[in-house]
Amino acid sequence: MIGHLAYFFQRKVTVVVIQTGSILLLLSTVMAWVHLEPGPEALNGNEVSTLVRLIGLLGVVSGLLVSIFQGWLRGILAAVLLGGGFLAIITAALTISNPVAASVTGMQQLGLTAETARLAFGAWFGLAGAILLSIGALAALLFSSTWDDEPETKKTR
Numbered sequence: 001m002i003g004h005l006a007y008f009f010q011r012k013v014t015v016v017v018i019q020t021g022s023i024l025l026l027l028s029t030v031m032a033w034v035h036l037e038p039g040p041e042a043l044n045g046n047e048v049s050t051l052v053r054l055i056g057l058l059g060v061v062s063g064l065l066v067s068i069f070q071g072w073l074r075g076i077l078a079a080v081l082l083g084g085g086f087l088a089i090i091t092a093a094l095t096i097s098n099p100v101a102a103s104v105t106g107m108q109q110l111g112l113t114a115e116t117a118r119l120a121f122g123a124w125f126g127l128a129g130a131i132l133l134s135i136g137a138l139a140a141l142l143f144s145s146t147w148d149d150e151p152e153t154k155k156t157r
Helices: 001-010 010-028 050-068 072-097 100-111 121-146
Strands: 032-037 042-044 118-121
Touching: 010 050, 010 072, 010 121, 032 100, 032 121, 042 100, 050 072, 050 121, 072 100, 072 121, 100 118
Parallel strands: none
Antiparallel strands: 032 042, 032 118
């Protein structure tokens, strides 16, 4: 089973999974996570937690660096990405479980008041991105030692 996973999570697939998760996470920061009622106001992912945008940006940059770095540097980078992915999962899950508590800080910063808050689609989008980012980071941490780091040379006649 582990051999099949190692075969699947070669360099290209792992980088694509990390990048997809990071981009989904970044896109979720501009989407509404919490709708405030009464009124048309909504808090986006960045207003709920600025950490989510930072982790998304870190993931985009680190996804490329995981492909470039070799050895222990790649492992450290993958571990940092995994930690960031777990933090993003926790943030999105807490927002999904209690949107009122998650929106308090954003409402205070923007000077808004609301009686209730209901969940919007952006939080689910952020959770999906965070899960993909974490899966890709875990795959890089576990399987990057099997990646071929030697440049391919073309044989000439």
